[in-house]
Amino acid sequence: MPRPHVASDARWDLLRRAQCECAPVLRTAVDWLGEPFETMAAYHLGWDVGGSSGKSIRAALVLGAAAACGDTSAAAPAAAAVELIHNFSLLHDDVMDQDATRRGRPTVWAVWGQTNAILLGDALHALASRVLADMLRPAVAVRAVLRLQSACVALCVGQFHDCAFETRPAITVDEYLRMAAGKTAELMGCACALGALSARADTETTSALEQFGYQLGLAFQIVDDVMGIWGDPKVTGKPVGNDLFRRKATLPVVAALNSDSEAGFELAQLYQSTAPMTVDDVARATELVEAAGGRQAAHRHIDERSRAAIAALPDRVRSEDLIALAQLVVDRDR
Numbered sequence: 001m002p003r004p005h006v007a008s009d010a011r012w013d014l015l016r017r018a019q020c021e022c023a024p025v026l027r028t029a030v031d032w033l034g035e036p037f038e039t040m041a042a043y044h045l046g047w048d049v050g051g052s053s054g055k056s057i058r059a060a061l062v063l064g065a066a067a068a069c070g071d072t073s074a075a076a077p078a079a080a081a082v083e084l085i086h087n088f089s090l091l092h093d094d095v096m097d098q099d100a101t102r103r104g105r106p107t108v109w110a111v112w113g114q115t116n117a118i119l120l121g122d123a124l125h126a127l128a129s130r131v132l133a134d135m136l137r138p139a140v141a142v143r144a145v146l147r148l149q150s151a152c153v154a155l156c157v158g159q160f161h162d163c164a165f166e167t168r169p170a171i172t173v174d175e176y177l178r179m180a181a182g183k184t185a186e187l188m189g190c191a192c193a194l195g196a197l198s199a200r201a202d203t204e205t206t207s208a209l210e211q212f213g214y215q216l217g218l219a220f221q222i223v224d225d226v227m228g229i230w231g232d233p234k235v236t237g238k239p240v241g242n243d244l245f246r247r248k249a250t251l252p253v254v255a256a257l258n259s260d261s262e263a264g265f266e267l268a269q270l271y272q273s274t275a276p277m278t279v280d281d282v283a284r285a286t287e288l289v290e291a292a293g294g295r296q297a298a299h300r301h302i303d304e305r306s307r308a309a310i311a312a313l314p315d316r317v318r319s320e321d322l323i324a325l326a327q328l329v330v331d332r333d334r
Contacts, residue, residue, distance in 0.1 A: 011324045011325070011327060011328040011331075012328070014060050014321055014325060014328070015055055015056050015057065015060050017060070017063070018056045018060035018062075018063050019056045019059070021063055021075070021076045021079060022056065022059045022076060022079050025079075025080035025131060026080050026083065029084065029131050030045075030127075032127065032130070033123055033127070036112075036116075037119070037120050037123050040111075040112055040117075040120050041120060041123075041124065043111070044087060044090075044091065044108050045087065046103075054083070054086075054103075055332075055334070056083065057188075057325065058079075058083060058086050058187065059079035059080070059082060059191075060325055061213055061322075061325060062075055062079035062191045062194050062195040062198070063075050063076075063079055063195060064192075064319065065194075065195025065199075065209045065212075065213070066078075066195035066196070066198050067319065068195075068209070068317035068318075068319040068321070069199035069201040069205060069209075070199060071198075071200065074135075074136055074137070074140070075195055075198045075199070077131050077132060077135035078132065078136070078144060078195060079194075081129070081132050081144070081194070082128075082187065082191045084125070084127050084128040085125065085148060085151070085152055085187060088124040089121070089187075090102070090121075091107075091108055091118070091124070092118060092121045092159075094107040095109045095114050095118055099238075101238065102238075108120060125152070128148060129145050129148070129149070132144045132148065140197055140198060143197055144194050144198070147194065147197070148194065150186075150190075151186045151187045151189070152187075154181075154182040154186035154187075155183060155184075155186060156182075158179050158181065158182025159182075161178070161179040162179050162183055162249075165249040166247065166248070166249065168249075170257075171249050173255055173258060176249065176250075177251075177301075180218055180222070180251070181214070181217075181218060183221065184218070184221040184224075185213075185217030185218045185221065186214065186217070187217065188216055188217030188220060189210040189211065189214030190210070190213070192209040192210050192212055192213030193207075193210035195209065196209045196210075205314065205316070208312055208313060209317060212309050212310075212312045212322065212326075213309075215305050215309035215312060216309040216325075218301075218305040219302045219306045219330060220329045222251050222298050222302050222305070223302055223329065223330065223332065225250035225251045225252055225253075226298050226299070226302075227334070228244075228248065229241060229243055229252055229289060229295075230286070230295070231333065231334070235333050241282040241283070241285070244281075244282045244285045244286060244289075245277045246277075247271050247277065251294075251297070252289050252294035252298045253289055253294060254294075255292075255297035255298065256288065256289045256293065257271070259292040259294070261291070261292045261293070263287075263288045263292035266288055267289060270285050270288070302330055303330075306326055306329070310323065310326055
């Protein structure tokens with residue numbers, strides 16, 4: 001199924017619009033925190049430099065789903081709640097992965113310490129439910145909180161498996177995809193479901209939009225994996241080959257390790273070594289992943305999942321904005 005072309009500027013405009021819609025709700029929520037968390041959250045969200053540090057793809061999915069269902073009047077709180085959960089996970093991820101930079105500047109834990117970063121993440125998690133409870137109609141708020149917290153549990157389980165993979169000698173592609181489903185796809189599916197719920201869509205439509213977001217979330221994670229090896233650090237804000245330095249089991253690596261090829265065997269030796277990865281090791285690992293078909297496999301999975309996402313949309317909600325967001329996920333370089 002060919003994907004229709006959407007101009008690049010129009011796609012990024014969707015994210016800017018989502019940021020504008022979310023900003024007042026997010027600022028209200030962060031104000032509830034008080035100091036010192038208010039300053040820490042403003043730094044993490046990029047407000048201290050006069051903008052937003054994130055792409056707001058999840059918020060755009062909420063708003064896009066609500067618009068496809070015909071009513072965006074209650075979508076902003078749902079979008080802000082999803083962004084709060086996403087940022088809670090980023091704060092904790094940075095601590096767990098010991099990433100000292102995010103988007104080209106020090107992470108919260110690198111500035112304020114690990115304990116404070118974890119506590120800020122916990123606070124953002126709590127704020128997400130408060131936003132939904134305070135700003136949505138009671139009947140919608142209950143359903144939205146239940147769905148969001150269910151996605152959050154799945155996210156934590158996915159992150160558990162992602163960390164566990166670092167010490168496992170062998171991982172299959174199917175195991176990787178199940179992990180990615182929890183870590184990334186569930187929340188993006190939830191974002192679309194919350195947009196539909198905020199617009200009072202029926203159950204069938206809500207489920208279809210959730211599946212769209214879920215499949216898109218899998219594609220999103222694999223695109224991240226590709227950028228983690230071959231991305232431009234000036235664009236991604238992370239060191240070149242960052243995932244390989246940490247011997248992360250990303251999809252290109254997992255596919256390469258399961259390729260039954262000479263390159264795959266050599267890569268396995270590098271990954272099983274207890275010696276720290278050197279710059280030369282990372283360069284060689286990058287070559288081996290590609291030679292073993294890891295990059296090609298990743299792009300095949302991205303294409304399959306993005307097509308599955310579009311196919312999940314019934315004609316009545318197959319809007320230009322949702323198609324544009326799907327293309328943005330696949331084509332992005334940061």
